[in-house]
Amino acid sequence: MAHQLSDKSSPERAQQREVSLVNWQQAADEILDVLPRRIHEVMDPYVATTPDRTALIDDNAKLTYLELDRALGATADALRALDIRAGDRVILVSENSIPLACLLFAASRLDAWAIVANPRLSPRELDQIRDHSGARRMFFTAKVSEEAAAHATRYEAPLRDVGPFNSIGVSGLNRETKAEPVEADGAGQVAVLIYTSGTTGAPKGVMLTHRNLLFSARTTATLRSMTADDVQYCVLPISHIVGISLLTMTLMVGAVTRLVTKYNPAALAKALAEEGITLLNGVPATYQRLLEYKQTAGLQRLERGSLRLMSVAGAPLDSELKARVEKELGLPLGNAFGITECSPGISGVRAEAPRNDNSVGTLVPGIEARIVARDGTIVTNGDIGELHVRGPNVMLGYYRAPDLTAKAIDPDGWFNTGDLARFEGEAMFIVGRTKEMIIRSGFNVYPAEIEAVLSTHPDVVQCAVVGRQVPGNEEIVAFVQLLKGSSATAQDLMAHVAPELTSYKRPSEIILMDALPATSTGKLLKHKLAESLRN
Known part of the structure; x- marks a missing residue:
C-alpha cells in the first residue's frame, strides 16, 4: 500500500506508522517477487x-x-x-x-x-x-x-x-x-x-x-490495467526514462508498442482514428499541439478510436488545457509525476478515480514519501516542503560522482527529488522546484501558481516563470508563448492575472516569445530563460 510518511508523535500514530511500513514493504515485495532479472x-x-x-x-x-x-x-x-x-x-x-x-x-x-x-x-x-x-x-x-x-x-x-x-x-x-x-x-x-x-x-x-526499471514498469502497467490487447503509442523518446519505461511495460504484458520517431500531431490524430491505439502518454505540449492541429486543420472533432487511457507527465499540467483535452477526447487526462532518478514513476492519478484539479495523484505501490521543511523537520497538514522518496525505484546513484550521490540519497535510502510538494490526504500536489522558488519581499512565491493563472488566458500556449535577482530582492519574470495570430499584449496578460494574484505574486515583467526553449520531450528549460535575464 502506497503511503505518505508523516510526523507522528503519539503511541497510536507510531503504531499506524509501523503498520504503514509493513504494508509498504509487503507491496514492494509482492511486485519484486514476480520480476525477471534483466x-x-x-x-x-x-x-x-x-x-x-x-x-x-x-x-x-x-x-x-x-x-x-x-x-x-x-x-x-x-x-x-x-x-x-x-x-x-x-x-x-x-x-x-x-x-x-x-x-x-x-x-x-x-x-x-x-x-x-x-x-x-x-x-x-x-x-x-x-x-x-x-x-x-x-x-x-x-x-x-x-x-x-x-x-x-x-x-x-x-x-x-x-x-x-x-x-x-x-x-x-x-x-x-x-x-x-x-x-x-x-x-x-x-x-x-x-x-x-x-x-x-x-x-x-x-x-x-x-530492478529499478522493471519495478517501475510493473507498477505502472498494473495501475493502468494493461493487457496483451493494448496498443501503446510510444512518442516520448526512449532517450528519456519515460520512453524506456513505456517500451518495457508494454512488452511485459505481451502488448503492442507503436514506436514513433518524431512527434507529429497530424500523425497522432491519424493513429488514434485508424491504428487501434489504446494508451497515450505525453507531456502537456503533446496535447497542446494536438488541439492546435485540430484548429488549424479545420477538423470538426478528433476521433479517439480505441483510446481508453491517456496520461501526462514531465511538466506542470494547467487546468485549462486538461479541461480542453478531456472535452475533446471524452476521457480523463490522468496527471502523473516522476523523475529520471526514480525510474521514473512516483505518483499518478488512478483511472478509476479521475480528478478535476492539478494533483499528480497518489503514490504508486511500494513507494514511501515524506515532506521535509527547510529546517529538516517532517511536515504534515498540507504544508509545503521538499519531497523525499524511498523504494525499489530509486537509482543506484550518479555515475562516477559519489559526492553528488551522497547529497541526493541519505544513508537510510531517502532520495531528495528537489521538488516542492504538499499532500491533501493521499493526493500529492507538486508546487515547483526547490531551486525555482522565488523569495520576494520575504514571501515564498511558487512559479507553478503564477503559471497556472497565466495559462487560463485563452491565447496562452505555454508559459514559464523565473526569478530575477535585483538589489535586496527578487523579481518575478514570466515568459509567455501565445497562439499564432494572437493580438494579446503583455499589458493584456498583466491585466488578466492581476485580480487573481496578490501583489507580491504578480510578475514584474512579462516577456512574449515565439517559442520557449524545451527539451525533446517538451519539458521547458527554465535555466536557459533565467540565464537570459543575467546576460
Missing part, C-alpha cells in the same frame, strides 16, 4: 506462448514476438563480434525505432550498459557523454533520422550491418576503457545510464538498474 527477459513468456503476436511497430516495419527474439539474438551476437563486453557502456544515438529497441535489449543480453542519446543533441553534448561514460563504442541509426546520420559522419562512424539492421554507424573501439563489474542480482546491475543536465547544465549519469 529487462530483455520481459518478452520471454510471449515468445513462448504468443510468438506470432505483434510486438513492435515503427514507421518502416513490424516484428512479432518471435521475430523480435531472433532480432535480439542476432543483434547481441553482432555487438559481441564488435568487442562489446559485459560491463561496457555503449551509446545508442537514435530516435524511437525498432533498431533502437533491439540495440537496447541486446545490450541487456550482454550485461552492457545502454546509453540512449537523442540525435538532436549537439556534438558538444554527445562528446560530454562519451567522455564521461568512457563508452566502448557509439552506434548511430543513420536510416532512422538525418540527425543520427550526420552524427555518424561527424564521428567518422562507417555504416555497416549490425545483426539484421543495415546502415548503422559504428564508431571506433575505445580500447582504453574498462568494463564495470557485473552483478548477478538485477538490483545491483546497471541496465541504462541516462544523462540529465538538470538546471546546472553539467551532465550527470543516472545509473538505473534492471
Whole structure:
C-alpha cells in the first residue's frame, strides 16, 4: 500500500506508522517477487506462448514476438563480434525505432550498459557523454533520422550491418576503457545510464538498474490495467526514462508498442482514428499541439478510436488545457509525476478515480514519501516542503560522482527529488522546484501558481516563470508563448492575472516569445530563460 510518511508523535500514530511500513514493504515485495532479472527477459513468456503476436511497430516495419527474439539474438551476437563486453557502456544515438529497441535489449543480453542519446543533441553534448561514460563504442541509426546520420559522419562512424539492421554507424573501439563489474542480482546491475543536465547544465549519469526499471514498469502497467490487447503509442523518446519505461511495460504484458520517431500531431490524430491505439502518454505540449492541429486543420472533432487511457507527465499540467483535452477526447487526462532518478514513476492519478484539479495523484505501490521543511523537520497538514522518496525505484546513484550521490540519497535510502510538494490526504500536489522558488519581499512565491493563472488566458500556449535577482530582492519574470495570430499584449496578460494574484505574486515583467526553449520531450528549460535575464 502506497503511503505518505508523516510526523507522528503519539503511541497510536507510531503504531499506524509501523503498520504503514509493513504494508509498504509487503507491496514492494509482492511486485519484486514476480520480476525477471534483466529487462530483455520481459518478452520471454510471449515468445513462448504468443510468438506470432505483434510486438513492435515503427514507421518502416513490424516484428512479432518471435521475430523480435531472433532480432535480439542476432543483434547481441553482432555487438559481441564488435568487442562489446559485459560491463561496457555503449551509446545508442537514435530516435524511437525498432533498431533502437533491439540495440537496447541486446545490450541487456550482454550485461552492457545502454546509453540512449537523442540525435538532436549537439556534438558538444554527445562528446560530454562519451567522455564521461568512457563508452566502448557509439552506434548511430543513420536510416532512422538525418540527425543520427550526420552524427555518424561527424564521428567518422562507417555504416555497416549490425545483426539484421543495415546502415548503422559504428564508431571506433575505445580500447582504453574498462568494463564495470557485473552483478548477478538485477538490483545491483546497471541496465541504462541516462544523462540529465538538470538546471546546472553539467551532465550527470543516472545509473538505473534492471530492478529499478522493471519495478517501475510493473507498477505502472498494473495501475493502468494493461493487457496483451493494448496498443501503446510510444512518442516520448526512449532517450528519456519515460520512453524506456513505456517500451518495457508494454512488452511485459505481451502488448503492442507503436514506436514513433518524431512527434507529429497530424500523425497522432491519424493513429488514434485508424491504428487501434489504446494508451497515450505525453507531456502537456503533446496535447497542446494536438488541439492546435485540430484548429488549424479545420477538423470538426478528433476521433479517439480505441483510446481508453491517456496520461501526462514531465511538466506542470494547467487546468485549462486538461479541461480542453478531456472535452475533446471524452476521457480523463490522468496527471502523473516522476523523475529520471526514480525510474521514473512516483505518483499518478488512478483511472478509476479521475480528478478535476492539478494533483499528480497518489503514490504508486511500494513507494514511501515524506515532506521535509527547510529546517529538516517532517511536515504534515498540507504544508509545503521538499519531497523525499524511498523504494525499489530509486537509482543506484550518479555515475562516477559519489559526492553528488551522497547529497541526493541519505544513508537510510531517502532520495531528495528537489521538488516542492504538499499532500491533501493521499493526493500529492507538486508546487515547483526547490531551486525555482522565488523569495520576494520575504514571501515564498511558487512559479507553478503564477503559471497556472497565466495559462487560463485563452491565447496562452505555454508559459514559464523565473526569478530575477535585483538589489535586496527578487523579481518575478514570466515568459509567455501565445497562439499564432494572437493580438494579446503583455499589458493584456498583466491585466488578466492581476485580480487573481496578490501583489507580491504578480510578475514584474512579462516577456512574449515565439517559442520557449524545451527539451525533446517538451519539458521547458527554465535555466536557459533565467540565464537570459543575467546576460
